[in-house]
Amino acid sequence: MKRLAIIIALLFSALIRVDAQVIPDVKLSDAGGKTVTAVSLADHKTPFVVSFWMTTCKPCMKELEALTDAVADWEGSFPLRIYAVSVDDSRSLQRAMAMSRNWEGITPLFDPNGDLRRALNISAVPQVFVYDKDGKQFYTHIGYRPGDEQELLSQLRKCAGK
Amino acid sequence: MRRQMMPGRLLPIIFFLFLPVLLHSQDEASRGAVRGGLESNSAVYLDDAAIGPAPARWGSNNYLKLDWQRDSLSAGLQAEWYPQALAGYPSELKGAGLTGLYFDWQGRLVQLHAGSFFQQLGSGLLMRSWEDRDLGLNNCITGALASFHTAGRAFEAKAFGGFPKYGLWPSTGSAVAGLDLSLDLISAFAPESSHSLRLEGSVTDRIAREVEDGVSFLAHTAGFDLPVHTPGWSARMFYAWEGFSLKAEYVGKGRDFYAEQLPGAHEQYRLKPGNALLVEASAAVGPFSGSITLRRLENMASRIFNTTASPSIANTLNYLPSLCMQQTYLLAGLNPYVTYADGEAGLQGDLFWNFRRGTALGGRYGMRLHICGSWIEALPFALPDRETSHLAYRDINIDLERRWNRSFKTIFFVSIQENSPTHGNRKATNAQNVFVIDGLYKFSPIASLRIELQYLYSQELTRDWMAALAEFSLAPHWSITLSDMYNHGSTGVHYFNVGAAYSVSSFNISLQAGRNREGFVCSGGVCRWQPAFSGAVLRVQWSF
Secondary structure, eight states: OHHHHHHHHHHHHTTSSOOOOBOOOOEEEETTSOEEEGGGGOOSSSOEEEEEEOTTOHHHHHHHHHHHHHHHHOOOSSOOOEEEEEOOOHHHHHHHHHHHTTOSSEEEEEOTTOHHHHHTTOOSSOEEEEEOTTSBEEEEEESOOTTHHHHHHHHHHHHHTO | OOOBOOHHHHHHHHHHHHHHHHHHTTOGGGOOEEEEEEEEEEEEEEOBTTTBSOSOSEEEEEEEEEEEEETTEEEEEEEEEEEEOOTTSOTTOOEEEEEEEEEEEEOSSEEEEEEEEOOEETTTTSEEOOEETTTTEEOOEEEEEEEEEOTTSSEEEEEEEEEEEETTEEBTTEEEEEEEEEEEHHHHHOTTOSEEEEEEEEEEEEEESOOOHHHHHHHHHHTOOOOSEEEEEEEEEEEEETTEEEEEEEEEEEEEEEEEEEGGGEEEEEEEEEEEEEEEEEEEETTEEEEEEEEEEESOOOOSSOOSSOOOTTSOOSOOOOSSOOOOSTTTTSSOOOOOTTEEEEEEEEEEEEEOTTSTTTTTTOEEEEEEEEEEEEOGGGSTTOSOOOEEEEEEEEEEEEEOSSSEEEEEEEEEEEEOTTTTSSSOOEEEEEEEEEEEEESSSSEEEEEEEEEEEOSSTTOOEEEEEEEEEETTTEEEEEEEEEOTTTTOOEEEEEEEEEEETTEEEEEEEEEEOOEEEEETTEEEEEOOEEEEEEEEEEEO
């Protein structure tokens, strides 16, 4: 037990100087079943939003609806890129695919065995991230409350320097 | 007692393996990226005359995860600490342990991995190792994994082997090995095509290195020897084209130890092979999208080791979620269906209708309709009476969501459920109809109030229930929730709850206090039993 505590304390000490996190190089799949790597979402031109959701998470659905509205109302000077990563396991994958087929302005991606979720240490959904054009994490927020999307868009504009 | 890798022997090894990583991290220019996650869930339980004595005085489940990555190298660990596990969690979770430790190298086409890893073959019917903290389940494998893929990923292969985790440490009494192949035919021969066709196959083996004395005795009494190897295989196909996708999977499982139920609550011990078939399709046409799933299971329970002890959710090697919709409203999820792995066949479908903004029915803000239904029958040979099977479960769920203006939105939800308490062995079923109105009103861009009113009508079990929930939110940090479930049809017990949550960035803290009913807690279609309790639960989550 003592040795376990020492190891954990040493590992924590390594965290004191942590750089801005880059989106991990993890495989996802798109709606057509093709492999997409998370790092490829960074197009080196504009920032982007990654929202983690699952079909049985009511706050996640509310956040995605708010983001859909935000896309419709978006009047920014750069394109709004939103990726919704489903962490539904294989049981709910088809439902997640069917549910996301009619989304407007949001690109669905799928992480059925939670590889990206684990790589980002996400313990609860929804969690949303803003990454800059090179894939460096700029902002994150856990949970959703109606109105959170205003803060998210404000952070996205800051990230784009607009 | 099962033999497990001992922490005392492992910890020094782990420390010295991690030392280069720690020393390297002091070099600012090339220390790599460190990520982590911390989660703590603690509860205090109180005696409550309405539901009986507290299941324990207190409980606490704690997790720390750290990952380091530099270029193609990565390493990480997960530590868990259960001074006393929360009520309802597997009893194997006791004390502290390093439940995950890995080193990984990922080249352009090859990946080599040593230590713990999660792995899922196909939909997980054949094998799945995963973590679900709501269930207390983490059956990660400690061993080695190697994978290879061609440029463009038209062909992928992986092989792995190791010891699945049971409790806090890898169980050395049982090992698993597997090989998985995937061929993307369209990428290989017509990469520009809009079609996608993938063929996949897997083989696995579970190797029993130790057998419980009780299981050996029962097997000898029944006249057979337990096999050391339990092989399994699966063949899979995935096709997608624009808005359509089709997935089919067949799984075969070698002979395994089963306690077969007989009439009169007697058991007969046998070696039985298993199989499973899964077909899923989804499509989208205009404003409609939908999916349908067909699944048949026969003797598909796959355990890390065979035991005569009570079944534990921690002792699992594959993923058999219930086929029906996973409910999110309090009363709709009161009596969930749990998969009958010995033998069931079912069908489940979803239909989504998105009434777009600006259309006659969609109005200015759009409207969404979701209809979901399932029908599950037990297979007769898997039932104690061996009669023609009856209905095991069926439901139909309808939810209609409409935003009326910038401030007000409603959801109307109806769920009609019929559940057999004998998994279809007898004709009698319990029926319940659930009605929900869910409304959200925004006072300002950041302040909102959500109200849920629910009613459950039933003439069986505990008869009628009603529930109400109010949630006030102040974005982006605060929310306060009040709820009550009231069983006015039978027991007259109220289940009051009050909770508050605060979150900033990736930090979240919540406190909930009140009375909670006993029943199944389900996550991802897998359920564990939760005893009734009154008390307070504090949850802290932080990722960095």
